[in-house]
Structure formats: structure tokens, C-alpha cells
Amino acid sequence: MTAVSTEWVEGLVQDRAQESTHLDFKREQPSKKEDGRRELLKDVCAFANTEGGRIIYGVDEDDERCASRIVPITDEAVDAAQRRLDQAIADGIHPRLVGHSVTALTVDGGYILVIDVPPQYGGPFQSHFNNQRRFTYRQGTINMEMDYNQLRSAFQLRGRALQEATSWRRVRLAHINDAIHKKRMVEKAWLVVHIIPFSALFDGDLIDLHAIATANRSVMNDHADSRTFTADGLLYQDAQPGQRPLEFVRFFRSGMVEFGWVGNKYNAVGELLILGFDAASTIRDLVSRCAQILVDAGVVGPAYVSLSGLLIESHRLHYDGPHFQLHTPEPWESEMEPPMLEVSSLSELASAPDTWCRPLSDMLFQTFGLDRCVYYGSDGAWKPPRR
Numbered sequence: 351m352t353a354v355s356t357e358w359v360e361g362l363v364q365d366r367a368q369e370s371t372h373l374d375f376k377r378e379q380p381s382k383k384e385d386g387r388r389e390l391l392k393d394v395c396a397f398a399n400t401e402g403g404r405i406i407y408g409v410d411e412d413d414e415r416c417a418s419r420i421v422p423i424t425d426e427a428v429d430a431a432q433r434r435l436d437q438a439i440a441d442g443i444h445p446r447l448v449g450h451s452v453t454a455l456t457v458d459g460g461y462i463l464v465i466d467v468p469p470q471y472g473g474p475f476q477s478h479f480n481n482q483r484r485f486t487y488r489q490g491t492i493n494m495e496m497d498y499n500q501l502r503s504a505f506q507l508r509g510r511a512l513q514e515a516t517s518w519r520r521v522r523l524a525h526i527n528d529a530i531h532k533k534r535m536v537e538k539a540w541l542v543v544h545i546i547p548f549s550a551l552f553d554g555d556l557i558d559l560h561a562i563a564t565a566n567r568s569v570m571n572d573h574a575d576s577r578t579f580t581a582d583g584l585l586y587q588d589a590q591p592g593q594r595p596l597e598f599v600r601f602f603r604s605g606m607v608e609f610g611w612v613g614n615k616y617n618a619v620g621e622l623l624i625l626g627f628d629a630a631s632t633i634r635d636l637v638s639r640c641a642q643i644l645v646d647a648g649v650v651g652p653a654y655v656s657l658s659g660l661l662i663e664s665h666r667l668h669y670d671g672p673h674f675q676l677h678t679p680e681p682w683e684s685e686m687e688p689p690m691l692e693v694s695s696l697s698e699l700a701s702a703p704d705t706w707c708r709p710l711s712d713m714l715f716q717t718f719g720l721d722r723c724v725y726y727g728s729d730g731a732w733k734p735p736r737r
Contacts, residue, residue, distance in 0.1 A: 354464045356455045359406060359420065366416040369491040372403035375415075379407040379423050379431060379463055380438075384480065390435065391442040391477035392486050392493055397467040398447055398475040399496065399504070400488040408462035415491055422460025431463060439465075442478050448695045449650045471511070471548030472652040472694075474504035507552075515546045515654045515690060522608055523658055523687070530661065536594050539622070540660040541629055542610035543710070545640055547653040547696060550605035557605045557647045559584045566643060569599045570609075570636065599640065605649045607640045614665055623677060624662065624718075626669035627735060630711040630725045633657065634732065637707050641700035653693045657710040659686030659717065667718035670725075670735040678718040688713040704732055 352358050361367075369375055374393060380386035397403040412418040423431070436452045447470060455462040474496065476485045485496040485504075496504070526542060529535045549555070563584055568575045575586040583602040587595035597611040611632055613624040637655065663684040666677040691706050693699045699706060708730055711723035727733045 354404070354451075354453045354455070354466060356457060356462070359409065359455060359457075359462055359464070362406075363409065363417045363420055366412075366418070368417075369411065369415040371400060371488050371490060372397070374403065374405045374491070375409045375411045375417055376405060376407045377410045377421050379426070380435065382434070387438050387442070388477075388479050388482075390438055391479055392484060394439055394447075394450070394465060394467055395443055395475050395477040395484065396486040396488040396493040398443065398470045399473055399486065402467045402469040403488065404467070405465040406462060407464075408457070408460070420457055420462065422457050423463065424460040428454045428461050435463065435465065444476055444478055445472055446694070447475070448472065448652065448697075468650065469549075470651065471552060473508070474501060511548050511551050512654070512690070514551045518546065518551075518606070519544050519656055519658070519690065520687075523660065526610065527660060534594065536596065536612060537661070538612045539614040539624060539662045539665050540610050541613045541624070541632075541714070542608065542658045542660065543633060543637060544656045544658070544690075545607040545637065545644070545653055545696075545699070546655075546690070547605050547644065547649050547651060549649060549651050550602070555605075556603045557601070557644075557649060559601060559603065562601055562643060562647055565646065569639060569643070570597055575599075599636065601640075601643070605644060605647070607644065609636050609640065613659070613662075621677070622665045623668040624665050624714075626667050626715065626723070627725055629714055630707075630723050631734070633710055633714075634703055634707045637710075638700055638703040641696050641703070645697050645700055650696060653696055653699065654690040655693055655699065655706050655710065656690040657686075657688065657713055659714070662686055662717070667715065667720070669715070669720075678720060681717050681719070683717065686714070686717045688717075704730060 380390040393405055408421055408423045409417050410419050410421050432452045432454055449468045451466045453464045474485050476483050485501055486493050487496050530537050563577060569586045576590050577586050578591055583600060585600050587598040589595040599609040601607055613629055614622050662681055664680055666680055668677045691709060693706055708726045715723045725733055
């Protein structure tokens with residue numbers, strides 16, 4: 351979509367652009383009264399439930415719903431107006447929108463406000479004001495209440511996202527298992543994390559792998575990883591092409607991410623161990639780093655994140671106890687495939703990874719019979735060992 355700018359709005363007026371499913375003109379900004387806030391939430395919610403769009407305050411329209419002239423806003427300080435609208439949207443739309451913005455554009459005599467609602471994938475969305483909850487959508491240039499069948503379809507879309515993500519994850523795990531058995535990967539215990547944006551399941555857009563490769567010479571380590579393009583996407587690994595890696599990160603063209611590493615090590619008496627601290631810190635570091643790379647590549651919105659374990663039978667989990675290092679008995683399962691976690695937004699996954707990385711690490715430790723990951727405190731904060 352065209353970037354928001356004064357020139358863009360002026361072009362809409364000059365071309366007599368018509369309102370549409372994704373564009374709405376308003377002569378005046380929403381008032382501070384209840385009716386103004388209610389109308390704002392209804393309009394924004396409708397765009398959120400209809401593939402996104404833009405509302406432009408400060409543009410008048412003619413009888414044919416075409417942009418006719420700019421009517422500058424002057425009745426409120428620009429910063430205050432932006433904060434008021436942004437706060438109303440944050441408080442009054444559930445679940446919270448991802449990536450929306452309220453932009454002020456300076457024009458002769460005042461300013462224009464543009465609310466940009468990008469396509470959302472975590473709906474259906476409802477407006478909530480004075481104990482009134484409404485699910486609205488946009489049909490042409492009119493906002494309408496969603497009926498029972500539309501609500502059911504919207505909730506089913508969310509369920510379908512889970513099904514699609516689960517199916518894709520299992521296909522990828524089967525692919526890795528096949529690579530292990532065919533000796534393309536070392537035949538040892540592997541831990542694998544998947545990040546699956548909702549947008550990758552539905553919108554069909556491809557991310558710019560060349561931009562990712564240019565901006566990220568290394569992903570896994572501070573030193574330069576081996577980096578190559580493949581049929582699936584962009585692969586980083588700790589081995590040269592043709593060699594078997596012990597760690598890798600793969601960015602798929604759709605925007606999904608997969609990373610894995612060999613988790614085992616022999617101790618002094620020949621027992622196979624999975625190192626708990628190495629696993630928890632790798633999950634934490636790479637989830638945050640890969641999520642930020644996706645955000646920088648323009649991938650936004652909710653996602654699923656998961657941890658899986660392959661060939662973990664005969665292994666013990668090695669971890670730090672209160673006074674000395676310990677290890678668990680072997681697990682019951684030969685493979686670990688706990689449920690996926692739903693992430694509210696990729697930007698939050700990048701900036702606050704512990705919200706989701708802690709339960710992922712807990713699942714690993716619980717697979718080996720422990721209550722939780724010992725490298726997180728009771729408050730959920732990361733707590734690495736003192737060594």
C-alpha cells in the first residue's frame with residue numbers, strides 16, 4: 351500500500367478518489383464525546399475484520415463519496431489528538447490490533463489524521479465501549495454488524511490457522527527425520543523450534559530473502575555462518591555446503607522460520623546428555639533474533655511458536671541444581687512434540703521473548719520429569735547460572 355504522506359492525500363483529492371472497502375473519508379476527527387469514540391471504534395473494528403484499510407480525517411467527500419477537498423483539523427493540539435485516538439483503539443478493540451498507526455500530516459491551516467489498519471490475522475475483532483460489544487465489518491463503503499455465520503467463519507479461520515500450522519510443523523519434522531535417517535544430518539538428538547506467522551498461512555506474500563541475507567551475515571553466532579539460498583528459502587548453518595550441520599536456521603519464503611541444533615553430549619561415563627542451559631539459552635536467543643529479523647522484513651501479526659525434540663530416547667537432561675550439577679532419568683518418549691504456543695505479535699516475541707520462551711523451556715524440562723526450567727525465576731525472569 352502507498353505510504354501515508356501529505357502528497358498522497360492531496361493526490362486522492364485531485365483524482366477524486368472514491369471511498370471503498372479499504373478507504374474511508376471523514377470531514378472531522380472523532381469528537382471527545384461518547385458518540386465520537388463509539389463511531390471511531392466501530393470504523394476501526396470494521397477495517398480490522400475486512401482485510402484492513404485507512405480512515406482519513408480532514409477530507410470532505412461529495413455526494414458520490416469521492417474526495418472533494420481538504421478540511422484541516424484545528425480544534426485540538428495534534429499530539430493530543432494522536433494520543434487520544436491511539437489510546438481509544440488500544441483500549442476499545444479486542445483482541446488488540448497489530449501494527450495500526452495514527453499519523454498526523456501537516457497541511458495549510460492545520461493537519462490531517464490518518465488511521466492505518468493493516469490486514470489482521472488474529473480475529474474476529476470486536477469494539478468494546480460502555481459494556482457494548484460489537485463485531486463489525488466493512489461491505490463496500492458501509493460498516494455492518496457481523497451475523498452468526500460470519501462470526502462462525504471468522505472463528506473457524508482461527509481454528510484453521512492452528513490446523514494449517516500443525517500440519518506444516520509435522521511435515522517439517524518428518525522432513526528432518528528423513529534427513530537424519532539418510533545421513534544428511536547427524537544421527538543424534540535434535541531440538542527444533544518453529545516460528546509460524548499467521549500471515550504466512552493465509553496471505554501468500556513472499557518475504558525478501560535477499561534483504562535478510564544482506565542485513566544478516568550471521569544469525570546463530572557472532573562469527574560468520576555458512577549462508578546459502580535453497581529451494582525452501584535461506585539457510586544458515588555451522589557447516590559448509592555438503593557437510594552435515596550441528597546447528598541451522600532456515601527462513602522460508604513464506605515467512606516461516608525453523609531452527610535446530612544437536613542437543614546431546616557424552617559425559618565421563620558415556621551417558622547421553624541434553625544440556626539444559628544450552629537448550630534454554632539457545633531457544634531464548636534465537637527466537638528473539640529470528641522474530642526481529644521477520645519484523646524487519648515486514649512480517650507482522652500473531653504467530654505460533656513451538657519446540658520439538660527428535661531422537662531424545664536414551665538421553666538425560668543435564669541441568670544446574672542448587673549446589674551442584676544434576677541430570678534426570680531418561681524420558682518416556684522417543685520424540686517430543688508438545689503443543690504450539692500462540693504469540694500475540696512478532697514484535698512482542700522479539701522484544702519480550704521470555705513470555706513464550708519460558709513455557710517452551712518448561713516443556714523441555716517437563717519431558718524429562720522436572721516441574722519447570724530452572725533457568726527462569728518464579729517471576730518469569732531469565733536467571734542464568736553463576737559460574
